[in-house]
Amino acid sequence: MNTPAIVAEDVSRTYQLDGLSVPALRGVSLTVEPGDYVAIVGTSGSGKSTLMHLLGGLDRPTGGTLLIGGRDVARLTPNELAELRNTTIGFVFQSFHLLARTTAQDNVGLPLVYRGIGRRERRERAAAMLDRVGLAHRITHRPNQMSGGEQQRVAIARALVTGPSVLLADEPTGNLDSATGQSVLALLESLNDDGVAVVLVTHDREVAARARRQIVMRDGLISATR
Amino acid sequence: MRLAEAWRVALDALRANRLRSLLTMLGVVIGVAAVVALVAIGTGTKEQIERQVEGLGSNLLLVVPGRIEAGSAPTSSPLTLDDIDAINRVVGDRTRVAVTIASGETVRAGSRTGFSSMQGVLETTPTVFVRRLDRGSYLTRTDVSTGRRVAVLGAGTARDLFADRDPIGRQITIGGVRFRVIGVFEPLGQSLGVDRDSEVHVPVTAAQRLLGTERIDGIAIRAPDRERIGELSDAVVAALAERHPDTDFSAVTQEQILGVLGDILGVLTGVLAAIAGISLLVGGVGVSNIMLVSVRERTKEIGLRKAVGARPRDIGVQFLLEAVLLTTTGGVLGMLLGGSAALLVDRLSPVPAALTWWSMALAFGVSAAVGIVFGVVPAQRAGRLDPVVALRTE
Ligand SMILES: Nc1ncnc2c1ncn2[C@@H]1O[C@H](COP(=O)(O)OP(=O)(O)OP(=O)(O)O)[C@@H](O)[C@H]1O
Numbered sequence: 001m002n003t004p005a006i007v008a009e010d011v012s013r014t015y016q017l018d019g020l021s022v023p024a025l026r027g028v029s030l031t032v033e034p035g036d037y038v039a040i041v042g043t044s045g046s047g048k049s050t051l052m053h054l055l056g057g058l059d060r061p062t063g064g065t066l067l068i069g070g071r072d073v074a075r076l077t078p079n080e081l082a083e084l085r086n087t088t089i090g091f092v093f094q095s096f097h098l099l100a101r102t103t104a105q106d107n108v109g110l111p112l113v114y115r116g117i118g119r120r121e122r123r124e125r126a127a128a129m130l131d132r133v134g135l136a137h138r139i140t141h142r143p144n145q146m147s148g149g150e151q152q153r154v155a156i157a158r159a160l161v162t163g164p165s166v167l168l169a170d171e172p173t174g175n176l177d178s179a180t181g182q183s184v185l186a187l188l189e190s191l192n193d194d195g196v197a198v199v200l201v202t203h204d205r206e207v208a209a210r211a212r213r214q215i216v217m218r219d220g221l222i223s224a225t226r
Numbered sequence: 227m228r229l230a231e232a233w234r235v236a237l238d239a240l241r242a243n244r245l246r247s248l249l250t251m252l253g254v255v256i257g258v259a260a261v262v263a264l265v266a267i268g269t270g271t272k273e274q275i276e277r278q279v280e281g282l283g284s285n286l287l288l289v290v291p292g293r294i295e296a297g298s299a300p301t302s303s304p305l306t307l308d309d310i311d312a313i314n315r316v317v318g319d320r321t322r323v324a325v326t327i328a329s330g331e332t333v334r335a336g337s338r339t340g341f342s343s344m345q346g347v348l349e350t351t352p353t354v355f356v357r358r359l360d361r362g363s364y365l366t367r368t369d370v371s372t373g374r375r376v377a378v379l380g381a382g383t384a385r386d387l388f389a390d391r392d393p394i395g396r397q398i399t400i401g402g403v404r405f406r407v408i409g410v411f412e413p414l415g416q417s418l419g420v421d422r423d424s425e426v427h428v429p430v431t432a433a434q435r436l437l438g439t440e441r442i443d444g445i446a447i448r449a450p451d452r453e454r455i456g457e458l459s460d461a462v463v464a465a466l467a468e469r470h471p472d473t474d475f476s477a478v479t480q481e482q483i484l485g486v487l488g489d490i491l492g493v494l495t496g497v498l499a500a501i502a503g504i505s506l507l508v509g510g511v512g513v514s515n516i517m518l519v520s521v522r523e524r525t526k527e528i529g530l531r532k533a534v535g536a537r538p539r540d541i542g543v544q545f546l547l548e549a550v551l552l553t554t555t556g557g558v559l560g561m562l563l564g565g566s567a568a569l570l571v572d573r574l575s576p577v578p579a580a581l582t583w584w585s586m587a588l589a590f591g592v593s594a595a596v597g598i599v600f601g602v603v604p605a606q607r608a609g610r611l612d613p614v615v616a617l618r619t620e
Pocket residue numbers: 015016017022023024042043044045046047048049050051
């Protein structure tokens with residue numbers, strides 16, 4: 001058996017807001033296996049995004065243990081955590097977060113900048129990735145010259161360009177119409193078929209039902225798993 | 227992240243806000259331009275004065291009674307022409323020794339009058355100092371030994387007294403005594419604030435008789451070479467001290483005079499440059515301000531870069547380079563502006579200016595340093611941003 005991609009044990013996250021403690025996660029345990037396909041559902045404010053940020057190494061838990069790629073996040077320096085995000089995690093956001101003045105190709109190549117890879121190789125690998133998500137013809141387009149679905153595909157290509165083992169997608173179809181959403185979802189599933197673990201936050205029951213496992217969040221806790 | 231990539235990102239960011247970048251640069255441009263121009267003018271003035279002092283003649287040694295010290299009262303001179311004979315024996319070449327007794331006198335030719343500095347001198351003056359004649363001839367040894375009343379006029383005095391007429395062979399009176407003009411100097415202009423064209427040279431003996439004195443005010447000696455100046459100076463002062471045990475004598479070389487003048491001008495130039503440097507500092511504050519705005523505007527971009535693996539340092543370096551690029555570009559523009567201004571001043575006004583490579587290098591270095599110093603706080607702030615918080619900002 002392979003080591004799990006991500007292990008969360010009794011993980012909590014409490015925000016400090018004007019001297020007030022806001023517990024967003026109150027002890028969540030979760031394991032993401034290699035090649036897994038997990039859907040996280042739950043009401044607004046239940047802590048889904050907070051959990052995703054922790055799983056992706058963007059944030060650190062205030063309690064419990066979190067292992068990403070077998071490494072304890074609490075013991076990592078900011079630089080090591082940055083490297084971990086760069087090598088093992090791919091993040092896809094609801095609002096795409098592409099650099100506005102930058103072409104699709106250079107947006108996709110951005111994570112490789114922080115690996116010290118030269119521009120030529122970055123562009124080659126980015127072009128290959130754009131081809132993989134079906135956007136070979138949009139290489140030199142800027143975000144404002146593309147549809148929402150195309151922008152989200154560029155964002156997915158960017159998440160994949162470093163060859164991560166886990167893809168974290170926080171409501172990736174939330175800003176898209178249902179047809180476009182379906183095609184983005186199909187893309188994620190085909191990546192999952194290729195062996196990349198996918199963790200997906202969604203409000204759509206049908207979408208959630210397609211995952212291998214479902215996790216239901218409520219008030220900062222996992223209320224059910226299916 | 228590779229440095230080349232960081233430069234590219236910084237350049238891109240500055241280009242995206244062209245007008246804002248330019249306006250921010252302006253403070254640095256003006257500061258650097260002011261430093262470069264002022265240093266050039268200071269240096270040019272210094273060089274001009276040095277040329278004038280050197281123009282007196284090379285390897286000069288000036289001997290005067292008294293001490294050359296701040297606050298010491300001028301001593302009345304005990305020197306006479308007999309002392310000159312003794313000095314001639316020390317120097318071993320009488321053409322290298324010049325004397326002077328000076329007095330301001332009214333000069334008159336016909337109905338025209340003027341005021342000039344009468345200099346009683348030896349015939350050796352042109353071989354000790356650099357002094358060229360425009361016309362006529364200079365004093366001879368016989369003129370000096372017989373106290374003949376002949377005069378060589380400065381260009382200004384000649385113009386005042388004779389306008390366009392040829393003064394050679396004409397009569398003038400100096401302090402009421404008649405002299406015959408035998409020569410006119412080439413124009414010299416101002417030197418250290420003294421109008422050197424209103425001098426009138428007469429034989430020292432004639433001047434002494436006119437003034438009713440035996441004294442001479444000062445001695446100038448031209449040493450055969452630079453190395454021997456010190457030795458010669460000691461020998462001359464010793465010889466004079468032996469003859470006049472009650473008086474101190476001082477000898478100064480041209481280099482010492484230049485040194486003192488250079489120090490004064492150096493301080494002045496430094497003060498001017500420092501004042502100009504303050505505007506550079508103000509420019510730096512502007513850069514800091516704009517960089518903070520830039521960090522705030524691009525918070526989301528910073529968050530994203532961090533999310534895909536940028537380390538705090540990568541982000542910090544990127545913003546620091548942006549600030550440095552801003553100020554060094556401003557520095558180069560300022561150098562060009564200040565340099566052109568200095569050249570223009572040199573060309574179009576009587577104020578001299580000389581560009582020096584070190585002032586340019588300094589201005590560039592300082593503008594880069596301003597970028598680093600004033601960029602560091604915004605860069606650190608950017609580097610420390612929490613990616614989650616940064617991504618959430620709208
Ligand atoms: N930076 C923060 N400071 C204080 N409280 C926060 C912060 N971020 C989130 N929270 C709180 O934590 C809780 C969980 O937020 P989170 O964004 O994880 O919810 P969510 O499940 O993703 O909701 P949605 O479905 O609307 O995206 C909320 O009550 C929210 O107000």
